[in-house]
Amino acid sequence: MDAELFTAIDHVGVAVPDLDAAITFYRDTLGMTVVHEEVNEEQGVREAMLAAGDGDTHVRLLAPLDDTSTIARFLDRSGPGLQQVAYRVRDVEAVSEVLRGRGLRLLYDAPRRGTAGSRVNFVHPKDAGGVLVEPGRTRSLTAGGPAGGRAGRRAGLCAT
Numbered sequence: 001m002d003a004e005l006f007t008a009i010d011h012v013g014v015a016v017p018d019l020d021a022a023i024t025f026y027r028d029t030l031g032m033t034v035v036h037e038e039v040n041e042e043q044g045v046r047e048a049m050l051a052a053g054d055g056d057t058h059v060r061l062l063a064p065l066d067d068t069s070t071i072a073r074f075l076d077r078s079g080p081g082l083q084q085v086a087y088r089v090r091d092v093e094a095v096s097e098v099l100r101g102r103g104l105r106l107l108y109d110a111p112r113r114g115t116a117g118s119r120v121n122f123v124h125p126k127d128a129g130g131v132l133v134e135p136g137r138t139r140s141l142t143a144g145g146p147a148g149g150r151a152g153r154r155a156g157l158c159a160t
Helices: 019-029 070-078 092-101
Strands: 008-015 033-040 045-052 057-064 081-088 132-137
Touching: 008 070, 008 132, 019 033, 019 045, 019 057, 057 070, 057 081, 070 081, 092 132
Parallel strands: 008 057, 081 132
Antiparallel strands: 008 081, 033 045, 045 057
16 A cells, blocks of 8 residues: 555544534534534444535534443543544555554454444544544535435434
């Protein structure tokens, strides 16, 4: 694999205590468009993707479903704010192996299903300056598309 592992920044993830309030701020104050919402019971989060600028990059808002979720622990430890940076890759499995070969710890042995059916893995934050790094192969989240809008909100898809 060549030196270019990432093809673009896909989204930044922001941990928030109240998803509805955060959506209102990002939509009404910052002018972003909600393109996808869903609940991930397994990871204990409710999330929303909001399109920024040309709609090719997103802000992902993550709120805990309960006090046991990873996002709840993040909020307790660090407060609201940047929790992850997600990078697009062509092949999640290959990039995961390259990163492991470079001495980084990944959270999963094999990529898992992420938002709207994407394939993702995560570099441990202790190996990446305190930020969770998410290499992933994403699916389109355009408003009105198959994964877009509120239709996906309760689809039971795994969040990243």
